[in-house]
Amino acid sequence: MNSTPGPMNFSHAGAAPSVLLTGTSSDAHTWNLVYLQLVLEEIGHTVANLGPCPPDELVVRSCLDLRPGLVVVSSVNGHGFNDGLRLIRALRADPELAGTTVVIGGKLVTDGLRNVGMVRRLTAAGYDRVFDDGELADFRAMAARSPYRAVS
Amino acid sequence: MTTAPPSAGSPGAPAAGSASFGAFVARAYARGELVVQPRMGFGDPGLMREGLERTRAAEAVTVGTLTLDSYTRVNDLPAARRAVAEGVPLNGYPLCTHSPAVSRDLLDGVHGPRFPVQVRHGSPKPEHIVAALLSVGLDATEGGPVSYCLPYGRTRLDEAVASWRTACAMLAAAGGTTPDGRTAGGGTAAGRAADRWRADPRPADDEPASPGDPVRLPHLESFGGCMLGQLCPPSMLVAISVLEGVFFARHGLRSISLSYAQQTSPAQDLEAMAALRALSDELLPDIDRHLVVYAYMGVYPTTRSGALSLLEAAARLAVESGAARLIVKTAAEAHRIPTIADNVEALETAARAARSAVRRPPVASDLDTEVYAEARALVHTVLGLHEDIGEALLLAFRQGLLDIPFCLHPDNAGLARSFIDSDGRLRWSDTGRLPLPVTAVAAARKLTSADLLTALTRVQRTYDPGGIR
């Protein structure tokens, strides 16, 4: 498929981003990404926003190229659990990304229920945190503690 | 609903008795009834069939929907296959994964002249989907080269335009027409376009559509009225819908519909529908067509009462503005994929609200509006760019003459910005390079995440109990 090969929106051209923000391979939603980029920038991060529907290889390659301190995966289309699981396995399979902080959040399943088994499987596969739909305050606090944040 | 004398029969209206989607809607419109339609899709064929059956049985004039899942939309058919094999819940029906026999069984005895079914997908490159739907005996679908590209991922706009040319040709060929609208048989340009696509082996195990059925009139709806779901000024929505309609017509479709989604101001919505009607009358005179209203496509009220009253407002908008069809949203919208029961409730609620609304006959002053002036300027500027409508659309986006606010897609200029004005109307805060009178009221201040959320949740807060906060 011929598609856009890199990030769709950078906070600061040229600078290495402190956060890589991305959708999941099957998810076309973007308002979540636009919103989370603003949230992250407001707490001092520089953000490379990969945009919607990135194939897993694009996320892996972007992590290797940009070396973000924090990777934020957002999905709301209901496939987030399935796509997120596949993505984290691809990321963690690369030894250079074994230590990168990666978190995921949004509406990850189709039934709107928070499901303990799902959170356990996502963390077991390598996510450092799984955020529920409404856990934005926790997310802000976590992102603000990230040591890679640019000083603002 | 009470009606003004019917005026549905546009010049190219299909004959009564035709099995087509367009003809079904036209007949309901002539009777003064609003057709209501769900956005329903499930991975499991049994559940999908039950969903269609209960849509058909609902107390409303309904058409059916197969909403496809996101893997099928992005043509990641291996992922769809794995999900089906492993029982992963999907957000829609995987039409290209279940065998054509399974899909035909699921439609058998449900889909027909009295209950046409439309396939809704959101795919910038839909050839595999069009082949699959034709192969199971369906011929109504939705989308467009712009409206199924910019909001739906990272596929380049020129690729989407090329794919949608082929997709239109495949649909048109199934109805026996060529891109220039002539009725023709086998070796036509349209047929060749479809053959070319079929010759390139893709995963869909399609079969050729049955050719030459005289009553088959494939239908294509533009999703242009829903760009990004929210915060796009109505004039742009109208313009994209009309331009995609022109694209469909020039690529051989003889039965189309144009959409508009309810936005932040009921008065502005009525103006937008009048503009959509006038521009489609002007530019698409000779084909079967109708207008579709979508219940609000942005952040939805979280409460049941809020969600249903927003839907009722959409039903009133549809009837008053002379739309023939309404796409509903359910009380589950803000939370999860709706169940069959959620969908039936929404269909019946909308039909009830429609019955108590009155179709307003159009009057000349309907066009004395900012929405019409802007939409007309956008449409005619684009049509003047190139004699080929696909090229014209590409040039327009490249030059920022069409520009969708908040769209991340790299083929969108991203210079234009919108805001909700104090009167509730959606307007341009920055017109960028749009061919419109210049405004740049927002340039002064950087948008914060809180500002964005306030705008995105405006409709939700208006309808959820407690009112606008």
Ligand code: B12
């Ligand atoms: C607008 C919209 C669209 C637009 C999107 C345009 C675009 N480019 O963005 C359009 C119309 C194109 C669209 C399409 C589809 N949509 Co949609 N869409 C919506 C809608 C109405 C609003 C979403 C929105 O803009 N929210 C505003 C943003 C700012 O918030 P948010 O995305 O909700 O995210 C919040 C939280 O989840 C959280 N969050 C999100 N990510 C993360 C990540 C982290 C780390 C953290 C901490 C928090 C977090 O923060 C945000 C702010 O609170 C929602 C329903 C609703 N909410 O009312 C459905 C909805 C998200 N869509 C849905 C679906 C299924 C689809 C489709 C597959 C079609 C379909 N089957 O109905 C396609 C997508 C195709 C694809 N390939 O993925 C479902 C998802 C169901 C589920 N998860 O169970 C929803 C919930 C509707 C529904 N009830 O069916 N959609």
